[in-house]
Amino acid sequence: MQIPSSSLAQTAELFKEIEGKVVDENNKTPLIFADIAIENSNISTVTNTEGEFVLKVPESLLGESITITHLGFEKRKIKISSIENHEKIMLSSAITQLSEVSIMANNIDARALVLETLAKKSDVYTDQGTLMTAFYRETIKKKRKNASLSEAVVKIHKQPYSNYRNDNIELIKARKNTDYSRLDTLALKLQGGPFSNLYTDMIKYPEYIFTEDDLPLYQFNFENSTKINNRVIYVVSFKQKENYNTPLYYGKLYIDSETKALTSAVYSLDVSNKSLSSQMYVRKKPRKVDVYPTEASYRVNYRTKDGKWHYAYSNIALTFKVNWKGKLFNNTYTLNSEMAITDWEIQDKKLAKTRSQLIRPSTILSERASGFSDPRFWGAYNIIEPEKSIESAIKKIQKQLKRT
Template sequence: MKINTTNHPIKSWVVLIVILGTLGGSQKIKASYNFQVEQQEVFNQYKGKIIDSNTKKELVFATIAIENSNISTVTNSEGDFSLKVPKNMEEVTVFISFLGYKTKTINLSDLKDTTLKIALETAVTALSEVNIVVPNNAELVVRETLRNKGANYFEFPTLMTAFYRETIKKRKKNVSLSEAVVNIHKTSYSSKQTDAVELYKARKSTDYSKLDTLTLKLQGGPFNTLFIDLMKYPEYVFTEETIPLYTYTFERSARINEQLIYVINFVQKEKTPNQLYKGQLFIDAKHKILTSAIYELNITDRENAARMFVKRKPAKANVYPTAVAYRVDYREKDNKWYYGYSNVMLEFKINWDDKWFNSVYSMTCEMAVTDWEKNIGKNLKGREKLRKNIILSDEAVGFSDPDFWGEYNIIEPEKSIESAIKKIQKQIKKNKIGGTVAALKP
């Protein structure tokens, strides 16, 4: 959807549409519980934690990848990761990378200690200390980067396996979790054809007792994270019409795998009447390649922002977003780049007409590509494609057994989420009727 700033306020795309509705007090939650027989395990699982070598703080969204393969995963919000690798790949090297840090290589066998902490060293240098000529115009660097997508990113269609998760928190407590393994039929970066997604497996857990009298649902599912791929879908943030509406400045440089990276700030110009974005672009200085982007919606009009993201709400509630943030990371293979990970966070308040206190919720969705191959003649039929307005929590009807995910790599859950998963699994097993359906009370 192109942005026309002359006719109407800026619109966001399909990401993070929140549906709010009253929930009857006696309503029961039904969850399907299907025992699944997984194939014989032919993989090993490795776990660890990625930290900063100086501060010892956990590094969130760090990438762990196997050398000479497409297998990878990312760390969670606590720096933990889990990596599943075929048993015939025991003698391989693992790359650990994170934006602004030196990439580290270790042997896969070193990961067998599940308490292992891997420390990365920072690799950030001030621009004034680097012997390079910095372009005078940061906006021209951004324009050149957008023009070069056909040359620097995958020019062939790919079939990607990805793990997707969406969570809802009430203040700091997790109240809902939905997860899925999906197949992404991704078209080339020079193609205008939209990517397609196929749902492979899904599961969910919701504690409605912590949701007040609300049912919160996230519309869009994996497409929320997929459309953040700025190099595939630049029109959602940068168009010929909107590029001049930002101010671009160089902040610093970083070296990643010995490549110099420009860090370019962009912010909406003053007196621009529409709600645009602000953030940072991490661009390879030599080849003008976007390696990562971190940005957020510049909320200048609370009511307009609410219309962008709230689809339905109770009559006695005023609902509006207080923060909408995005992140996308790209990975490199044979001198070509591709979408690897993205994250979306929406925080909003609910003010009730008949209550003294408001409710604060946050909704987060993230997706990580864990494997990929060239797509040779594999096309999805109409019914196999996920709808762009899918509500995953309606499709994922219950948690399955502990081996539900088989050999697929997933993002390690936070400890609080992990505890919630175990709790709901026990409830489902205890209450399952006839081995297939469980009725749970909130």
């Protein structure tokens, strides 16, 4: 998909870019995965692993405010016109009256609460079809050095939570850079791409973590509650019961105490069974190599608008050991993928006609990307601000492009 240079220039003029860093007011530490949203719109982004963000604001919304929210902190609202670039935005901790919350939680069974939450698809989640614009980034590192970087803008044709039809993803634009020398000639190809992140939406896709058969194998318990947007959030921890060896998940669910909606989840897979867990992730590998995960961590966040919740952000972090037969040393690879909804609109129409642009759940993004080119295309889109190591890699790529 090519966009004329003149159109790009016009589009760029209609946006103002603001940037900042969100930190804890008490200890000044960066707040990761904080939500940044423009009021009276569906435009949003999230902070990166260093608490930083960049938000492109249409001129028509420059008179509005942005809201910054983070689990366990008070919501803050700031007029866009008053924001200075590189500004540090402080959030104060939300005070939770644990005694009152504990009494409330003790009257509810943790397992029953989770079952109620998973069943609330049509009540508190978006019950209309939506067309979501999302930014997706996927990195592979060999030890600590970037070996592959892929980014994409996609359109998600999100089905209503009340039906069982699967979502579709339309690839708008993708770019990549891969240093195969750092991959040690191993093209570590992991299936899923953007779909892997989409499937972390456990309200839409509970079968990927809490199947009817697996639910009895989990143990659920209440932890200390917290707050977000002045609302009490129940924290439910879960793990598989003892004496059961099949890999299952463990982590925490954050559930709104009023609506019983899932606001976020942070969890990991038990990867102690190397053979079984390897089959779950690795799609292609050379015959003379063993590849198995040593860590598999997930996060999904939801956002509310007009009383309805929807999928907003997810992050997947996978670490793999790669053992070549006949070689003395092993290598460690880390794959991180994240996807953020940056805008959306209600769309009850059928799937767009551009079926050639649809990608399959088995798609490997790096095989569909066109190289790290056409940088002007990204100017009008909100993206997740890259961490310093990725930013450095991007700058190196741009320098190489200028030389060639």
